[in-house]
Amino acid sequence: MPSSTVENYLKAILHLQGEGKGTTTVGEIARELEVTPGTVTTMMRQLSERGLVDYEPRRGLSLKPRGMTEAMKVVRRHRLIELFLVKVMGLDWSEVHEEAEILEHAISDRLLDRIDEMLGQPTHDPHGDPIPDRLGMVAKDRAVPLLEVDAGRYRVVRVSDGDSALLGWLNEKGFRIGEEIELSHPDRVAGVLELSRSGGGRLQLGAEAAGQVFVEAVS
């Protein structure tokens, strides 16, 4: 059984390397987990010995299959817990990330199964992130950051769960996953995007925020 520290490293690596076969670096992990690079080096040597990551000193690293499986399990827990906290406990989508960050290491498989069942084997968490199934498979989406798209009509399919201030603000505006928007003036130089909402009303997002909102084109 990996300790919760190890689980956090694996999760961070997965996040940084992406779901594909990317790689990441010691420095990135150190920044993500807010530890010093030396600490990460030490941990990578360990994880490498345990067969969880592929680590070439000074060259970079990536998850091996076993590490990927473990990481996916943690992600599954995290997202199921987030959804549970919103749907069942009535918490706000902007406040569940931190909570899930801790509970994901504490909850038993049995309780997790119960949650999964209670929610009807959901496929997406409250931020639109896909929930891996028991085998670690995820439904891929073709979402693109709002920041990178041209003018047109889109559906919001996902918002990064890391920025609770943004989530709280969107929440106050009554914003929901699945909502359709129209992007009118992608004025990237000024760093401001203007959206008109299907229900009427406008919203202005800065570049930083627009990078965290993922959309799919609407035909």
Added chain:
Amino acid sequence: MPSSTVENYLKAILHLQGEGKGTTTVGEIARELEVTPGTVTTMMRQLSERGLVDYEPRRGLSLKPRGMTEAMKVVRRHRLIELFLVKVMGLDWSEVHEEAEILEHAISDRLLDRIDEMLGQPTHDPHGDPIPDRLGMVAKDRAVPLLEVDAGRYRVVRVSDGDSALLGWLNEKGFRIGEEIELSHPDRVAGVLELSRSGGGRLQLGAEAAGQVFVEAVS
């Protein structure tokens, strides 16, 4: 903030010294937590320095007010979580203890408040143990182990939550907190107690089990 290890020590001391002003010993704690006495000694010195316990080497120890408060908080968490797992998550009362043992250290105050609210500020957990309120106050009961009472009519008010085999067995028999029973032949020599249930049917309990079932006399 006490670490979860410290919380466990405080909880164990509370359990062993009783809610009153009893005391306990290094050895008892070591057995309860399944660590060596030396480990407990080390920890007691720490807790003493932190002002949480009153510790006289070789003489015994007890919780100081601040330690008592902390311990009560943990107990409150534990019992609310147990009740939540039974009432909301549909787990069985025989299996929630271990789960709560872990979650009690992981859950946030905010989530705990939500649970408290959702359950309507309950006063007793699924095993009949009183749930301390936010200030650590508990409703005392006058319950006595079934093992120690004479023949007569009683109401079951509490069953120790530590023995999940017993709880599972009682559960299978359809046994519930609050049920009335009649104790007919307290044959302590043979170590068997026979009960007749209000709904009809009989039950035989060994001495070990009868020590874990707490009852109040029914007029």
Added chain:
DNA sequence: TTCGTTTGTTTGAGTTGTCAAGATGGTAAA
């Protein structure tokens, strides 16, 4: 190519929580 910056590694040390094993104290039986 070479030098300076960035990135990564090594080393030594600290913290928390644990054990094993030997030393010591308290006490009940002789």
Added chain:
DNA sequence: TTTACCATCTTGACAACTCAAACAAACGAA
């Protein structure tokens, strides 16, 4: 009172995780 035993305490050690700071490699600009 004395002794033996058991509970408790002390010491030294270890495992996991972390940091600070010295050191080394790699990269890119000149």
